[in-house]
Amino acid sequence: MFDYTFQWRQALRYVPDLMDGALVTLQIAVLSMLIGGAIGIVLAVGRTAQSPWARWPATAWVELARNTPALFQIYMAHFGLGSFGIYISPYAALLGGIAFNNAGYLAETFRGALRAIPETQTRAARSLGMPPIQAFRLIVVPQMFRIAFLPTTNQMVWAILMTSLGVTVGLSTDLTGVTQDINARTFRTFELFALAAVFYYVIAKVVMLGARLLAWRLFRY
Amino acid sequence: MIEVENVHKSFGALEVLKGVTVTVEKGEVLSVIGGSGSGKSTLLTCINGLETIQKGRILVDGTEVHAKTTDLNKLRRHLGIVFQQFNAFPHLTVMENVTLAPRKVLGMGKTEARDIAVQQLENVGLGDKLDVYPGRLSGGQQQRMAIARALAMSPDYMLLDEVTSALDPQLVGEVLDTLKMLADKGMTMIVVTHEMKFARQVSDRVAYFHKGILAEIGPPEQIFDAPQNAETKTFLSSVG
Ligand SMILES: Nc1ncnc2c1ncn2[C@@H]1O[C@H](COP(=O)(O)OP(=O)(O)OP(=O)(O)O)[C@@H](O)[C@H]1O
Ligand SMILES: [Mg+2]
Numbered sequence: 001m002f003d004y005t006f007q008w009r010q011a012l013r014y015v016p017d018l019m020d021g022a023l024v025t026l027q028i029a030v031l032s033m034l035i036g037g038a039i040g041i042v043l044a045v046g047r048t049a050q051s052p053w054a055r056w057p058a059t060a061w062v063e064l065a066r067n068t069p070a071l072f073q074i075y076m077a078h079f080g081l082g083s084f085g086i087y088i089s090p091y092a093a094l095l096g097g098i099a100f101n102n103a104g105y106l107a108e109t110f111r112g113a114l115r116a117i118p119e120t121q122t123r124a125a126r127s128l129g130m131p132p133i134q135a136f137r138l139i140v141v142p143q144m145f146r147i148a149f150l151p152t153t154n155q156m157v158w159a160i161l162m163t164s165l166g167v168t169v170g171l172s173t174d175l176t177g178v179t180q181d182i183n184a185r186t187f188r189t190f191e192l193f194a195l196a197a198v199f200y201y202v203i204a205k206v207v208m209l210g211a212r213l214l215a216w217r218l219f220r221y
Numbered sequence: 222m223i224e225v226e227n228v229h230k231s232f233g234a235l236e237v238l239k240g241v242t243v244t245v246e247k248g249e250v251l252s253v254i255g256g257s258g259s260g261k262s263t264l265l266t267c268i269n270g271l272e273t274i275q276k277g278r279i280l281v282d283g284t285e286v287h288a289k290t291t292d293l294n295k296l297r298r299h300l301g302i303v304f305q306q307f308n309a310f311p312h313l314t315v316m317e318n319v320t321l322a323p324r325k326v327l328g329m330g331k332t333e334a335r336d337i338a339v340q341q342l343e344n345v346g347l348g349d350k351l352d353v354y355p356g357r358l359s360g361g362q363q364q365r366m367a368i369a370r371a372l373a374m375s376p377d378y379m380l381l382d383e384v385t386s387a388l389d390p391q392l393v394g395e396v397l398d399t400l401k402m403l404a405d406k407g408m409t410m411i412v413v414t415h416e417m418k419f420a421r422q423v424s425d426r427v428a429y430f431h432k433g434i435l436a437e438i439g440p441p442e443q444i445f446d447a448p449q450n451a452e453t454k455t456f457l458s459s460v461g
Contacts, residue, residue: 120304120308121308121310123308124308124310125310126297127269127271127300127302128370128374129294129295129322129326130294130322130325138325142312143311143312146312220354221355221356
């Protein structure tokens with residue numbers, strides 16, 4: 001039935017290349033989380049703002065990011081803008097696309113966390129003479145942080161997996177890109193993608209484990 | 222001295238305070254009693270400026286609370302307030318709950334703030350809970366911690382809003398004892414309470430609130446033994 005012979009040894013030779021790719025993947029994921037997180041905070045605040053000029057764009061962003069395929073978001077950044085003659089490199093398009101997606105999801109996470117802190121906490125802080133910003137920073141934010149921590153970690157894992165979509169815009173330096181490149185030369189498709197899958201799995205697990213350790217250190221209450 | 226002069230307060234169309242006037246002298250303990258929704262809590266939150274008012278004025282040591290020029294953050298250092306619901310900061314230990322405002326608001330040094338906190342917490346019987354998170358405390362302990370937290374700011378006045386009403390009956394005594402101790406030390410207090418026996422024991426004067434109006438005010442003997450106002454009589458017989 002099968003006449004495919006596994007050649008793991010040949011595939012294993014490429015582990016160092018996959019390692020390089022994994023670093024690029026991790027870099028894109030981390031950057032996209034930082035950018036997405038920063039924008040996510042702005043969107044979360046924007047969605048609760050009084051002015052429709054703040055609320056409307058923020059809502060549109062969140063709706064688009066959460067209800068359209070991540071692939072389209074990345075595609076649009078590269079080919080979509082390309083149609084208008086704006087060139088965005090594959091790396092930047094992937095990073096931008098994932099950051100766009102992260103921002104949408106994280107905005108909802110942060111908004112939920114913000115709503116979960118009772119108003120009475122702020123009132124208690126204000127009653128002790130704290131100005132609004134100080135009450136927010138010292139009392140609300142730390143409690144938000146704990147509530148948002150796990151969903152944010154999940155988003156990080158999701159961001160790592162989303163980086164594999166980079167091949168669709170021609171990125172060849174991330175884990176999937178490198179794997180695809182070697183595959184095109186050697187045709188050891190099963191072995192190479194199985195190996196890459198192990199890489200993704202391990203990275204995701206390490207991130208989750210690290211987050212759990214950090215949470216255990218940080219949240220003693 | 223806290224002077225409340227003809228204060229009107231509405232939430233939307235609902236008028237909650239309908240011209241309240243009362244003065245609390247330095248060193249005095251005023252208990253406020255009255256039915257649910259009569260505006261007792263609202264009066265306290267108006268005094269510390271958490272709520273705005275529509276008419277009248279409130280003076281704390283001569284400073285008008287709701288004047289535009291008043292620095293409320295500064296004024297609130299003189300007004301300790303403890304709420305009905307427990308308001309412990311859950312992410313901070315008991316010690317951190319108490320030292321936070323002295324350090325961040327008053328700019329006190331770490332050791333000084335710690336010393337004050339230890340003293341206040343020992344006074345309310347929480348000397349052995351310094352490094353515990355509030356989630357591990359009983360309701361009574363949380364409420365005593367909230368009292369210590371307010372006292373750590375060395376306020377001139379304490380506003381206490383039914384601090385025992387969310388507690389299991391067996392925990393009420395420990396909190397009331399803490400308040401009695403405060404009264405004995407000469408702290409100026411406005412105590413909203415449903416504990417009539419307690420009000421009779423510690424108050425210099427008792428004020429009866431009825432539907433946003435201060436219906437009757439006087440020494441505890443008058444209010445409890447010889448109420449002048451018909452509403453006061455009805456209320457007191459209903460609470461037994
Ligand atoms: N933030 C608010 N928005 C709208 N209405 C409010 C608000 N706070 C209080 N009220 C209303 O004002 C009225 C007086 O409330 P308040 O809490 O001062 O009463 P209270 O005398 O403290 O009653 P209780 O004994 O039940 O605590 C109530 O009808 C209440 O529903
Ligand atoms: Mg009340």
